[in-house]
Amino acid sequence: MSDLRPRRSVLYMPSSNERALEKAKSIACDALIFDLEDAVAPDAKDAARANAVAAARSGEYGHREVTIRCNGLDTPWGADDLAAAATSGAASVVIPKVNSVDYLNEIEQRLDAAGAPAEMTIWAMIETPTAIMDVRAIAQHPRVNVLVMGNNDLAKELRTGVLPERTPLIPHLALALLGAREADKVILDGVYNDVRDPDGFLVEAEQGKAMGFDGKTLVHPSQVDPANEVWAPSADEVDFSRRVIEAFEEAEAEGRGVVTVDGRMIENLHVENAKRILAVADAIAAIG
The missing domain is CATH 3.20.20.60 (Phosphoenolpyruvate-binding domains)
Structure with missing residues (x-):
């Protein structure tokens, strides 16, 4: 966005x-x-x-x-x-x-x-x-x-x-x-x-x-x-988004091509969506 x-x-x-x-x-x-x-x-x-x-x-x-x-x-x-x-x-x-x-x-x-x-x-x-x-x-x-x-x-x-x-x-x-x-x-x-x-x-x-x-x-x-x-992103959405990003970065570092979080297959599009959700949450937090 x-x-x-x-x-x-x-x-x-x-x-x-x-x-x-x-x-x-x-x-x-x-x-x-x-x-x-x-x-x-x-x-x-x-x-x-x-x-x-x-x-x-x-x-x-x-x-x-x-x-x-x-x-x-x-x-x-x-x-x-x-x-x-x-x-x-x-x-x-x-x-x-x-x-x-x-x-x-x-x-x-x-x-x-x-x-x-x-x-x-x-x-x-x-x-x-x-x-x-x-x-x-x-x-x-x-x-x-x-x-x-x-x-x-x-x-x-x-x-x-x-x-x-x-x-x-x-x-x-x-x-x-x-x-x-x-x-x-x-x-x-x-x-x-x-x-x-x-x-x-x-x-x-x-x-x-x-x-x-x-x-x-x-x-x-x-x-x-x-x-x-x-x-506003819910607490569950923020938590899941953080875990998606962490799992994807960990898999990339280890050379793994398949990533799952809570049983869900994670692809680049899910990572981008997770980053957007966290950015929105941060923007809301910044205005108090």
């Missing part, structure tokens, strides 16, 4: 709500999205932008990765959002409804023109049929380091609704995952809307982890701890 920074739990925070931005300083999420788009009413857009920039510049969010979701360039606020976010100190801008590489190029040009540092990246939201069809090219854009699924909008566009087990969305989620993995980029699962249904959230999070997502975007602080737990 190109970027092993933990993003198990990525929480949307409406930037029009100053109390929410303050509360975010103490929430145990891995990353924050200061939202200027869906969660903000039109008459609050300017104030939300000022709040998000001030919060990002404050440096008061500790280990949490801070991003700002801008409005699209097809709105009255998108260009100003990008210009403000460019020098806010946020790590990335989150861009809704990315449908083409040309659009990403325009976003990048506007960021650079507004003085964004070279290390500021783009999180591209995949939430339309066009984005799914073009996800390989979108994922390979050099400024993009994270893909974010917008499952609600995608379901609306597909006229499916968001159903239990997400059966209608599975092929499209899988295609986005393939694009992310081919490009060696991080990909985040979309939100679970019903904050009163923790059991349903857990089922969907475990499904997302099993599919291969690197974490999940969230709409409520109560979803943070479950997401962190689902996407």
Whole structure:
């Protein structure tokens, strides 16, 4: 994986709500999205932008990765959002409804023109049929380091609704995952809307982890701890991974071609997976 920074739990925070931005300083999420788009009413857009920039510049969010979701360039606020976010100190801008590489190029040009540092990246939201069809090219854009699924909008566009087990969305989620993995980029699962249904959230999070997502975007602080737990390697996984690496290295040193751990045949692909699991565990441990 190109970027092993933990993003198990990525929480949307409406930037029009100053109390929410303050509360975010103490929430145990891995990353924050200061939202200027869906969660903000039109008459609050300017104030939300000022709040998000001030919060990002404050440096008061500790280990949490801070991003700002801008409005699209097809709105009255998108260009100003990008210009403000460019020098806010946020790590990335989150861009809704990315449908083409040309659009990403325009976003990048506007960021650079507004003085964004070279290390500021783009999180591209995949939430339309066009984005799914073009996800390989979108994922390979050099400024993009994270893909974010917008499952609600995608379901609306597909006229499916968001159903239990997400059966209608599975092929499209899988295609986005393939694009992310081919490009060696991080990909985040979309939100679970019903904050009163923790059991349903857990089922969907475990499904997302099993599919291969690197974490999940969230709409409520109560979803943070479950997401962190689902996407963290378990103690058993860490222990097994260490033993896999030790056994493989020992076999190589002794010139043995066959390695087994707990009765399982071990090959290079298992060793690489074990190394990834330990790297993820170390990255999580590093942020406390």
